[in-house]
Amino acid sequence: MTKQEIYEKANSVVGIEGMTGNERLYVSGLMDEFDKAKKSDKYKARTILQALKFDELSIGRIVGFSMDSLKYPNAWDFPNENSNGQENENKATLEYSNLNEVGMGAPLSGKCKIKLNDNKEILISENCGGPAIWTRNGQKIAIPIWDRSFFSGTIQRIGIVDLKKQTLTKYKKKFRVLDLRSFSGNNIVGYDSPIHRMKKLEFDYINEPIEKVIGIK
Incomplete structure (x- = not known):
């Protein structure tokens, strides 16, 4: 069954949001196709669940996580430049350099700085991960930063x-x-550990304890 045929079957289901996972598979007629794909074709199994509007966390728990299943950008593959989408004096771009794997096959870490419209550059950290995410107004950006802990590594x-x-x-x-x-x-909002034991992340930074605040100029 092709990807187009899978989506045609899934899109024919009325009221899919109110159904359980098994109901979606049964009513769409994709139950048998999914059972076969789950054993021999993980990519097709994921495609079926995506077509039936399963969320990413549920898909991962059902068919497993893999590098191939990750959406771009991700911690292993993200752009070297990330603009805030603003113009003129509000324009800013996060730039990465010296990106290397933290370990063999591990996510990337590198130096990151913010370049402002007047060509001023602000160093953020020598150990930034990605992808970073801007707010809609382009005035704040959340960045994964690598660190070492005595107990956690x-x-x-x-x-x-x-x-x-x-x-x-x-x-x-x-x-x-x-x-x-x-x-x-x-x-x-996002995920922690997107391949192994993935967890949904909902981080309210106003109510989270702060380690430190650093002035940047």
């Missing part, structure tokens, strides 16, 4: 750069590998 923390206040705030909470997807209001 190599970990990540969330750092938020505030261009208006000219600060970098690092938070105490530890993560394994961050996959940040949105930054709106006080909330950062």
